[in-house]
Amino acid sequence: MKTIAVVAVPPVKSFDLSMPETLMGSIVIDGEPGYRVVVCTALPGALPAMTPGGFDVVIRHGLEVLDTADTVIVPSTGSRADADPVTLKALRAAVDRGVLVTSICSGAFVLAQAGLLDGRTATTHWALAEELARDHPLVEVRSDALFIEDGPVTTAAGAAAGIDLCLHLIRADYGATVANAAARAAVVTPVRPGGQAQFVDTPLPADDDLSLSATRAWALERLDTPLSLRELAEHARTSVRTLTRRFHEETGLSPQRWLLNQRIHRARELLESTTLPIALVARHSGIGSAESLRQHMVRQLGVSPSAYRANFSTAR
Helix, strand or coil: CEEEEEECCCCECHHHHHHHHHHHCCCEECCEECEEEEEECCCCEEECECCCCCCCEEECECHHHHHHCCEEEECCECCCCCCCHHHHHHHHHHHHCCCEEEEECCHHHHHHHCCCCCCCEECCCHHHHHHHHHHCCCCEECCCCCEEEECCEEEECCHHHHHHHHHHHHHHHHCHHHHHHHHHHHCCCCCCCCCCCCCCCCCCCCCHHHCCHHHHHHHHCCCCCCCCHHHHHHHHCCCHHHHHHHHHHHHCCCHHHHHHHHHHHHHHHHHHHCCCCHHHHHHHCCCCCHHHHHHHHHHHHCCCHHHHHHHHCCCC
16 A cells, blocks of 8 residues: 655645545555555644635644655645745655655645755646746746656646546556546546646637547547548548647647557556457557557656566456
């Protein structure tokens, strides 16, 4: 069982504080809980909400929880410039011990105040990105990503991106099958890569007939077959140029990048849940050859298919 320490820095947003427990608290591995999620703060007690209409949150645990944590999550906070020194020191000590430290939304400002983002690439909510870059010039701030990993520090964008971050952490710990089960339980989208755009400049069309959701669903049923831009455009009854533009507007990705992400995700599920030879995994996921699958997985995940299977296989 892995311990997740959720560090509350007042004033707090209750939704962000509860998110890790909601996504990770339901994980069961071989009949045992996969995570122990503990919310802690520098001075236990009642913490004020970020908004005047919000409700206070009572937290019982102190920062000693970080001493045994496997992962630390700092959710949204109103302390974008004046987080308490005790918390900043505890976060620095956690990174020094090799603990993965993450943030959601304005929590990135706390990591920046601790100096943990200096020389790193980070993200936060797009509306706060300019402020983060201005106040912390040693941080390379990107406002066009859901979450960014840079060494032992991971930063996520707005509240919904915190859900993506939690699912990403579950995938890293227990694999795609377990993460998908958590996503289904929470009724959220299982796969949104960290590099996907936070939002789209062009509003989604009001008429469902203009959406590409049906074409994406059609493509997911045919991942094991080659799919060209022309075929996708024909299904969507549009031109290749319009397809590409609308695909990016709706997903933040090109059709080819979206397809590759879905195929790698399918390959991960097959590696976990079957004993198929890697060449067949590559074929059934539409990636082609075993070597092509190896190259893509090493590039995206840093591990080979065989190493991934050794870590996450549930097949007998």
